[in-house]
Amino acid sequence: MRYEYLHPRDELVLTMQRIYRYKMTTTSGGNLSILDENGDMWITPTGVDKGTLTPNDIVCVRADGRVEGLHQPSSEYPFHKAIYAVRRDLRAVVHAHPMALVAFSIAHKVPDTRLFHQAWRSNGTVAFAPYGTPGSEDLGNKIAQKYAEGFDSVILENHGVCCGGATLQDAFQKFETLEVCCKVLIKAHTIGEPKYLTDQQLQLQSKSDSPIESFEYDPTMMTIREKDLRNQLCKFVERGYRQGLLTTTTGTFSARIDSEKFLITPYPLDRHSVLPEELVMIRKGKKEFGKHPSRAVFSHQAIYDAQPTVGAVINACPINAMAFAVCHRTIDTYTIPESYVFVREVGLLPFETVFNDLATLTRALTPQSPATVLCNNGVMVAGESVLAAFDKLEVLEHSAEAVLDAQPIGGHVAMSQQIIDDLIETFHLGRPSSQPAVPRARRKPRSR
Ligand SMILES: [Zn+2]
Numbered sequence: 001m002r003y004e005y006l007h008p009r010d011e012l013v014l015t016m017q018r019i020y021r022y023k024m025t026t027t028s029g030g031n032l033s034i035l036d037e038n039g040d041m042w043i044t045p046t047g048v049d050k051g052t053l054t055p056n057d058i059v060c061v062r063a064d065g066r067v068e069g070l071h072q073p074s075s076e077y078p079f080h081k082a083i084y085a086v087r088r089d090l091r092a093v094v095h096a097h098p099m100a101l102v103a104f105s106i107a108h109k110v111p112d113t114r115l116f117h118q119a120w121r122s123n124g125t126v127a128f129a130p131y132g133t134p135g136s137e138d139l140g141n142k143i144a145q146k147y148a149e150g151f152d153s154v155i156l157e158n159h160g161v162c163c164g165g166a167t168l169q170d171a172f173q174k175f176e177t178l179e180v181c182c183k184v185l186i187k188a189h190t191i192g193e194p195k196y197l198t199d200q201q202l203q204l205q206s207k208s209d210s211p212i213e214s215f216e217y218d219p220t221m222m223t224i225r226e227k228d229l230r231n232q233l234c235k236f237v238e239r240g241y242r243q244g245l246l247t248t249t250t251g252t253f254s255a256r257i258d259s260e261k262f263l264i265t266p267y268p269l270d271r272h273s274v275l276p277e278e279l280v281m282i283r284k285g286k287k288e289f290g291k292h293p294s295r296a297v298f299s300h301q302a303i304y305d306a307q308p309t310v311g312a313v314i315n316a317c318p319i320n321a322m323a324f325a326v327c328h329r330t331i332d333t334y335t336i337p338e339s340y341v342f343v344r345e346v347g348l349l350p351f352e353t354v355f356n357d358l359a360t361l362t363r364a365l366t367p368q369s370p371a372t373v374l375c376n377n378g379v380m381v382a383g384e385s386v387l388a389a390f391d392k393l394e395v396l397e398h399s400a401e402a403v404l405d406a407q408p409i410g411g412h413v414a415m416s417q418q419i420i421d422d423l424i425e426t427f428h429l430g431r432p433s434s435q436p437a438v439p440r441a442r443r444k445p446r447s448r
Pocket of ligand 1: 029030076095096097134159160
């Protein structure tokens with residue numbers, strides 16, 4: 001969807017619905033605003049159920065202070081106003097009390113967004129504003145002080161978070177990515193010590209926006225297979241977002257059309273909704289003219305070149321799998337038969353692999369070992385079809401969650417090698433050759 005074409009009333013309602021639906025606010029908490037070019041502020045109302053908000057409920061506070069609308073503006077209007085007063089570059093503010101960010105807020109801690117690239121790129125360094133009474137000028141001043149210092153995202157002591165952006169979608173992406181970052185950090189601490197990206201690694205990611213040659217795409221030549229794959233990819237991207245496997249800013253899907261062509265999601269992309277015509281065709285290493293493929297295009301191309309039976313590839317940063325990725329640990333699939341049968345032994349590759357060592361990537365990600373953890377960069381899975389790859393991603397994320405959830409109750413007890421051998425035989429799995437066997441120690445429970 002092109003949000004820039006929406007009236008602020010509609011954009012505010014759609015964004016609040018999304019925040020509420022994905023459990024990042026309660027019916028009473030949270031408020032959003034947009035400042036238009038006339039200096040009028042469009043803001044969510046006070047005392048209206050966030051689950052049933054409509055465009056008519058949005059309040060407009062004119063530049064001269066007049067209030068227009070059916071309701072009073074949010075009680076937090078003073079701090080929205082204070083932020084816009086000190087930062088001319090910000091035109092939208094998102095404030096809410098999502099659980100993981102509130103955990104940081106009440107622990108008086110700030111998340112380090114160098115945990116993964118998208119968190120750093122969208123939020124940079126996060127500030128912490130001291131406590132103030134909700135709705136007070138004092139709170140507004142304390143928050144505005146942090147914005148005046150140049151921060152875009154601020155944790156509010158014993159309250160929640162506030163993110164500012166050039167557009168509402170920009171502010172929302174910061175907000176959502178920061179909540180994901182906090183969730184990953186909280187989960188990661190149950191299995192180890194999270195590690196952070198260095199300046200050099202962050203630069204490596206930025207440099208991956210390499211140019212790629214174009215070819216003139218002719219839509220009249222589109223085959224039924226291409227149409228089918230375009231529609232399948234869109235449905236699975238949206239499903240992945242709904243299932244919490246993708247976020248607005250993370251996740252790349254691709255599908256092979258034939259030996260010379262594949263389709264890949266564009267950059268940038270809001271994974272909440274994607275249209276078939278937005279996908280980018282890559283043909284013989286060149287992109288469809290006028291479109292920008294995901295920056296993961298080179299690693300996907302390498303896998304298709306090396307593995308002729310792979311039909312789809314996905315990169316994603318789901319929260320539980322990410323907890324392992326930031327602790328530089330692989331995910332044990334010796335947990336339940338489903339995990340081992342679908343995902344097999346999961347690899348663990350250094351952060352740099354997808355940027356400068358594609359040969360190692362293609363040796364690690366094969367039909368016999370279709371999933372790998374990328375340190376501080378999520379997971380990558382391959383399958384013979386879009387559905388098969390999606391299924392592996394889902395099973396991998398569920399396995400990661402189950403292993404994490406087993407920690408407080410004594411850690412998981414891994415299935416024995418005898419059970420694994422039996423599964424390999426029963427399901428005709430074939431032994432993984434390119435990947436080293438899982439170290440013996442990892443198969444033991446952490447504690448009993
Ligand atoms: Zn609040």
